[in-house]
Amino acid sequence: MKIDTLFIDKAVPRDFETDYLISRLKTDPQWVEDSKTVYDVINTADDPVSKAKKTLYITQNKGAVIKACPGTSYYTCCDYTILHTGTFCTMDCSYCILQAYFHPPVLQYFAGLETLGHNLEKIFTQNKIFRIGTGEYTDSLIWEKISLQPKFLVETFARQNNCLLELKTKTVNIDSLLPLDHNGKTVIAWSLNTLDIIRSEEKGTASLKARLEAARRVESKGYKLAFHFDPLVIYPDCENQYKKVIKQIFEHVRSESIVWISIGTFRFMPKLKQIIEKRFNDSTICYGEFILGLDNKMRYFKPLRIKLYKQIISCIKEYAPNLLVYFCMEDEEVWEKCMGFFPKKEGELGHYLDKSAVTHCSLNPHFL
Structure with missing residues (x-):
């Protein structure tokens, strides 16, 4: 993590966690009374998003630490629970919704x-x-x-029986997790894409090969895995390129180690388009065949989504017929045409995922 400017809220105690952060960052901290100083530095930059990615604000979480994923109206939600440990990211994906979500964007670590x-x-x-x-x-x-936070979370979850921790990443930052006694309570997940999209749209992320090699390493330590194809991007020959990625997954890890794979196509708030055009001159990601969806996000035309989904699901099932594959934010028609069923009842998709978690991980089935 390359940080040029480090701000720390004066309300944050100077304890072992804070000292550890400071020692690792090797950047002289500026202690501030509140967030206004941080916001002013970011907002006055020529490119506030890029500035925010190199400006870290260590503060305390003043809102809910744990909350249910809000989901999206009209599309099926997986009933995920969010542990709110920080905001924003040091990597720079053109399609990242966080560029438009935070005003201004601030890289925050919640001590x-x-x-x-x-x-x-x-x-x-x-x-x-x-x-x-x-x-x-x-x-x-x-x-x-x-930070000590990922290690702390893995060890904390290891001591209980009804909760699964999923750590989702595009990095290969796994070294401190490898020797831990995770007790089967942590899934390490990678967001994946094709070589073309990683190269053109995912600046600062680990390569596909490096992500899959990292997955193999954590698998060797008993961790279960998950993969997320979200966003799937439609472009010429994308179907074959995604199939190559799927083939590589199963060349690196065993299907039995994978708890689930999620898929979802690129969708974005209309205002994100201007940010992409300004910050990523060479990107063509927002010029596909889009229509405004029921959730007020731009989405690929449904027939295009269904065509790609069918091929990806079929390819995954060739390697792992019983692996749980699910949609992130899709409607009944897409489920029916691609999966042959629709989790219609409230909480039904979440229940499928809970069952897979219990089957693959060391959770107590009594809680289902």
């Missing part, structure tokens, strides 16, 4: 491992399965090289 632990204990005592991830507003493992 306070004790606070995280207290909030998680309340979830651990509930009589149900939770699938919990930190990758909603940030990449789960960009912090691994500078």
